[in-house]
Amino acid sequence: MAILISGASIAGLSAAQRFAALGAEVTVVERAPSLRRHGAPIDVRGDALDVAARMGIRDALVAHETGAAQRTAFTHLVDAEGVRVGTLPTELPQLSSDDLELFREDLIDILYGSVDPKVTFVFEDSIQELTDTGAAVQVRFASGRTGSYELLIGADGIHSTTRRLLFGPERRYRRHLGVYYGILSFPDELGADGETYVYSEPGRSALISDYARWTGGGFTFLSPEIPHDYHDVEQQRQIVLDAYSEVRGWKIPEMLEALKNSGDFYFDSASQIHMDGWSRGRVVLLGDSAFAPSFFSGQGTPLAMIGADILAAEWASCEGDLEKAFGRYEEAMRPLVSVAQDGVPEARDRVVPASWEAIEERNRQWPPKLD
Numbered sequence: 386m387a388i389l390i391s392g393a394s395i396a397g398l399s400a401a402q403r404f405a406a407l408g409a410e411v412t413v414v415e416r417a418p419s420l421r422r423h424g425a426p427i428d429v430r431g432d433a434l435d436v437a438a439r440m441g442i443r444d445a446l447v448a449h450e451t452g453a454a455q456r457t458a459f460t461h462l463v464d465a466e467g468v469r470v471g472t473l474p475t476e477l478p479q480l481s482s483d484d485l486e487l488f489r490e491d492l493i494d495i496l497y498g499s500v501d502p503k504v505t506f507v508f509e510d511s512i513q514e515l516t517d518t519g520a521a522v523q524v525r526f527a528s529g530r531t532g533s534y535e536l537l538i539g540a541d542g543i544h545s546t547t548r549r550l551l552f553g554p555e556r557r558y559r560r561h562l563g564v565y566y567g568i569l570s571f572p573d574e575l576g577a578d579g580e581t582y583v584y585s586e587p588g589r590s591a592l593i594s595d596y597a598r599w600t601g602g603g604f605t606f607l608s609p610e611i612p613h614d615y616h617d618v619e620q621q622r623q624i625v626l627d628a629y630s631e632v633r634g635w636k637i638p639e640m641l642e643a644l645k646n647s648g649d650f651y652f653d654s655a656s657q658i659h660m661d662g663w664s665r666g667r668v669v670l671l672g673d674s675a676f677a678p679s680f681f682s683g684q685g686t687p688l689a690m691i692g693a694d695i696l697a698a699e700w701a702s703c704e705g706d707l708e709k710a711f712g713r714y715e716e717a718m719r720p721l722v723s724v725a726q727d728g729v730p731e732a733r734d735r736v737v738p739a740s741w742e743a744i745e746e747r748n749r750q751w752p753p754k755l756d
């Protein structure tokens with residue numbers, strides 16, 4: 386069985402691992418020239434830890450834990466002078482507290498290292514055209530190469546090309562939650578006390594997390610949709626600089642300087658993907674492309690891993706009946722996705738209050754914790 390996976394991030398690597406372990410002949414195509422490893426630390430939690438155990442990587446995840454899970458359950462809210470004015474829980478209450486926090490690069494490396502060496506990775510290429518003949522999916526890549534696969538898994542993220550080619554334009558499925566976010570590394574001297582700090586002005590909240598190995602964080606801001614090129618990092622950088630052009634409190638000027646020179650800036654809208662169905666014929670979507678819960682949920686990574694595990698297991702047990710396998714995958718995943726997607730607007734309003742009144746109200750509700 387020749388399987389093509391579009392996207393080599395959490396969902397794509399997890400799927401490559403699980404399908405190859407079940408004997409499939411897997412090719413992964415990734416648009417970027419190499420694995421995209423940067424980003425803020427992420428949590429692997431709940432059922433995703435069982436998936437990690439089945440993948441044989443749980444011990445490696447434990448060994449690479451940032452060790453900050455307890456600490457990052459809270460962030461300190463500060464005023465323009467850096468004085469602590471509140472303490473916010475960063476986690477949604479409905480999430481499992483059984484979790485491991487990892488640097489994104491470590492998780493990507495561990496997942497990649499666990500994939501069978503027989504899996505073929507093709508970088509700097511992308512699906513351009515696909516035709517499902519019923520017997521196979523015929524693919525033409527941007528490079529001009531062609532291929533024929535019995536199954537195509539679209540694990541190409543929130544702006545999925547696979548989804549667009551098969552299900553139509555992104556605007557039908559993506560719900561912008563009214564917030565943009567940009568994540569990057571900061572110079573170590575901007576961090577403090579090994580803690581996470583957030584400074585808010587109306588519709589703008591900036592964050593710095595201080596880890597021993599990495600200081601980073603980013604900018605969030607309220608905004609309606611801003612049409613832009615998802616691949617143009619300079620344009621995205623300018624969008625954030627414009628959004629913060631009048632914000633001067635706390636460490637914002639130094640953070641903006643760091644943004645101008647950042648080599649690992651990641652920007653996107655906080656969005657969710659909502660679809661009535663995640664498959665058609667021999668093509669199925671996985672991870673953010675199918676069911677992104679958004680940056681605020683803390684659940685995108687665990688859901689991608691769990692989804693890959695369930696999809697592979699159902700594929701193996703349904704012996705070629707893809708419709709049945711995809712139906713069972715969706716049935717198992719839908720309740721988990723609903724839990725992850727619900728509650729996000731409330732988290733958003735806490736993190737990025739829209740007015741000074743809302744900021745003060747939030748700080749009153751979440752008073753500073755005494756050390």
Ligand SMILES: Cc1cc2nc3c(=O)[nH]c(=O)nc-3n(C[C@H](O)[C@H](O)[C@H](O)COP(=O)(O)OP(=O)(O)OC[C@H]3O[C@@H](n4cnc5c(N)ncnc54)[C@H](O)[C@@H]3O)c2cc1C
Binds near residue numbers: 685
């Ligand atoms: C570099 C990076 C940094 C991130 N940082 C954060 C963060 O700090 N906080 C956070 O909450 N979430 C972050 N995310 C998103 C997070 O990884 C996902 O929400 C979650 O892990 C689900 O993963 P996914 O594999 O479904 O999607 P993603 O992680 O978005 O991965 C999609 C992959 O598909 C690739 N791709 C896209 N289009 C194509 C195409 N046409 N052909 C081939 N490949 C394609 C992308 O390059 C990417 O590698 C980041 C994603 C990336 C790629």
